[in-house]
Structure formats: C-alpha cells, structure tokens
Amino acid sequence: MKAARWHGVKDIRVEDIPDPKPGKGEVKIKVAWTGICGSDLHEYLAGPIFVPVGEEHPLSHDKAPITMGHEYCGTITELGEGVTGLSIGDRVAIEPIFACGTCPACLEGTYNLCDSLGFVGLSGGHGGFAAHSVVQARMVHKMPDALSMEQGALVEPAAVALHAVRLSKIKAGDKAAVFGAGPIGLLVVEALRVAGASEIHVVEPSDVRRRKALELGATAAIDPTATDAVATIRAATGGVNVAFEVTGVPKVLPQCIEATRHEGQVMVVSIWEKEASFQPNTIVLKERQLQGTIAYRNVYPAVMALMTQGYFSADRLVTKRIALEDIVAEGFEALVAEKSHVKILVEAPE
Numbered sequence: 001m002k003a004a005r006w007h008g009v010k011d012i013r014v015e016d017i018p019d020p021k022p023g024k025g026e027v028k029i030k031v032a033w034t035g036i037c038g039s040d041l042h043e044y045l046a047g048p049i050f051v052p053v054g055e056e057h058p059l060s061h062d063k064a065p066i067t068m069g070h071e072y073c074g075t076i077t078e079l080g081e082g083v084t085g086l087s088i089g090d091r092v093a094i095e096p097i098f099a100c101g102t103c104p105a106c107l108e109g110t111y112n113l114c115d116s117l118g119f120v121g122l123s124g125g126h127g128g129f130a131a132h133s134v135v136q137a138r139m140v141h142k143m144p145d146a147l148s149m150e151q152g153a154l155v156e157p158a159a160v161a162l163h164a165v166r167l168s169k170i171k172a173g174d175k176a177a178v179f180g181a182g183p184i185g186l187l188v189v190e191a192l193r194v195a196g197a198s199e200i201h202v203v204e205p206s207d208v209r210r211r212k213a214l215e216l217g218a219t220a221a222i223d224p225t226a227t228d229a230v231a232t233i234r235a236a237t238g239g240v241n242v243a244f245e246v247t248g249v250p251k252v253l254p255q256c257i258e259a260t261r262h263e264g265q266v267m268v269v270s271i272w273e274k275e276a277s278f279q280p281n282t283i284v285l286k287e288r289q290l291q292g293t294i295a296y297r298n299v300y301p302a303v304m305a306l307m308t309q310g311y312f313s314a315d316r317l318v319t320k321r322i323a324l325e326d327i328v329a330e331g332f333e334a335l336v337a338e339k340s341h342v343k344i345l346v347e348a349p350e
Helices: 038-046 155-167 183-195 207-215 229-237 252-259 300-308 324-337
Strands: 002-008 011-016 026-035 071-079 091-094 132-136 140-142 175-179 199-203 220-222 240-245 260-268 289-292 318-323 343-347
Touching: 002 324, 011 324, 026 091, 038 324, 071 132, 071 155, 091 155, 140 300, 155 183, 155 300, 175 183, 175 229, 175 252, 183 199, 183 207, 199 207, 199 229, 199 252, 207 220, 220 229, 229 252, 240 252, 252 260, 318 324, 324 343
Parallel strands: 175 199, 175 240, 199 220, 240 260, 260 289, 318 343
Antiparallel strands: 002 011, 026 071, 026 132, 026 343, 071 091, 091 140
16 A cells, blocks of 8 residues: 655655554554644654664564554544444544553553653554555544544544643633744634633734634634734733643744743643753743643544534645645645645545
C-alpha cells in the first residue's frame, strides 16, 4: 500500500510498504482522512522530536523511517483476536497514544503522561498517511452517525484543545487570551466558548487566521506586528485570567505571562523546537501559574458530543483537501509558505 514516511528533515517520501495485519487486541482500519498537524510540521522542518531515530521506541518498537499521520479516522475492516464491542464497518476516530499502562502516571489514569509516551504516526506504528492502519482496539472510538468522516479527522486536534481548557482554571465569565490562531489555537477559542469565557482575545499575525478567530467567537483579534499585544490586552481586560500559548515561538512565552492578571495562569500548549526564556519574577511577584499540557485523556466522547452540537466544525476549519501523493508539495510546503491555511486534510489512497 502507499504511505507517507518520515526519513529525515524535509525528507518525507510516499512509498510502497506492506499492508498491515491486526494482531491480538487490534483492529485494521481503512483510513478516510488524516489532518496535517503542527507536530507533523515540526518533524518535517526540525525533527526528530517524537520520531525515534537510531533506537526503537520502547512501545511501538519502531524507528525511522516511520509512517506519519496521527489526526485520522476511518472504517474498521478487520478485527484481531479477542476484540469485542467493535464490528467491521464501524466508523471510528483514532486516539493515537502509545502508553505503557504500568508506570505511575498510567496507573493513576493519566496515561497521556506516561513515562514512555508516544504517538501513532510520530513514534512509529501504522500512521494515518496511508491506505490502511492497525491500532489497539481500546484506542478507537465509534463516531456518531451525525459526524462526517472529515469531521472525524478533527477529533484528535479538538481533543488537544478541549483537554487544555479543561486542565486550565478558566471559569464561566472569566477572560482569556490565545496567542496563536493556527488550528489548535482556533480550536482552543471554541473550547473556551464551551467553557463560558466572557472574553477571548486572540493574538495572531495572519489576517486570514484573525478573521477566522473572530468567526469562531473571539472577542478581539490582535495583529502583534502592528500593535503591542500585551498592552492592548491589558488595556481591555486589566489582565486575563488565563492565557494559552499556542505558537511555540520563544519570544511569545513572556508575552503570555505578562498578559495575565495577578494570580493568572499560562497554559503552554505548544510543542517546542528550542528553548524559551522568561524573567521568573514575572511569575513570582504576581503569584502566577505556569502549566503545561500534552495531548488529552478520556476526552474523545465529549469532543464528538460537542461536534454534534456544531462545535469544532470541519466546514469552518478545513481550508484544503489533498491526495496522499501531493502531501509534500501541497501539504507540508504549502503550510510553510502560506500562513493563511488552517487545516489541510489528506485523503487516503484506495
């Protein structure tokens, strides 16, 4: 079958690989759509970050080259030994986490904090940029009939956003800032609406993405190249209760901190390519909190329920649909060159 595989920085190749077979406790999926994630782009431009190179990942037992793609959905075509509660023909969204199940975090139920955390399509496994995938049956979620397959490909990034907002201390009526209006930032805007934020101030240099943020419910969208974003936010709010860092740009982190009020919170959602610095006194003297968040846990059903109510809409967020064979030129390179894109979906080959 055809698959897009990571071989190195700026070296993703569409090539023929063997069709995977499900083992015990696994299911085989005919992939429908897979989104290109910011994490995929990081691996393309500056990896390896999650991709195992040299040594195998302890849970996937894979190393580069690996089949990419972790934001995906499809239809079950084969059940492995011992799989119950699922049927051939079920439409499913994939929760692409590798977790050991035995470390302290896993035993406490916080499997996204596993000591050996990995992601299908980043840390190995049978990723979604392919015709077929095989994953653990426990990590697939049956999709409601009301959701389209394109919508199914957005469950994973929407889960990132909803988990970040749930983990934050935002309360109904609070004010928030979102630095970065890429796909995850825009989904955070929608998750903040679900949580009842009274004001949502978005900071984003792309005019197209600023307009999209307003369309999705932001109170204000600020161009940081034209004005002092922190001063603008503080003038409007006196400092927000929670600021979400969704850029991964080092100079933005201190801006997020300074945009919050005393006892405010900064949620760091991004995956970083390099170190970021800030003056610790900006945390100490205002008793602010700096909180990280990674992926999601136990949130897929809630995401899909919200989708049936109109949140996290593919119609609003998907800006381009491409074939797998065009994934480099029309996908990764397009995202590098055109900051106006929100979400690019890749259609799986037959």
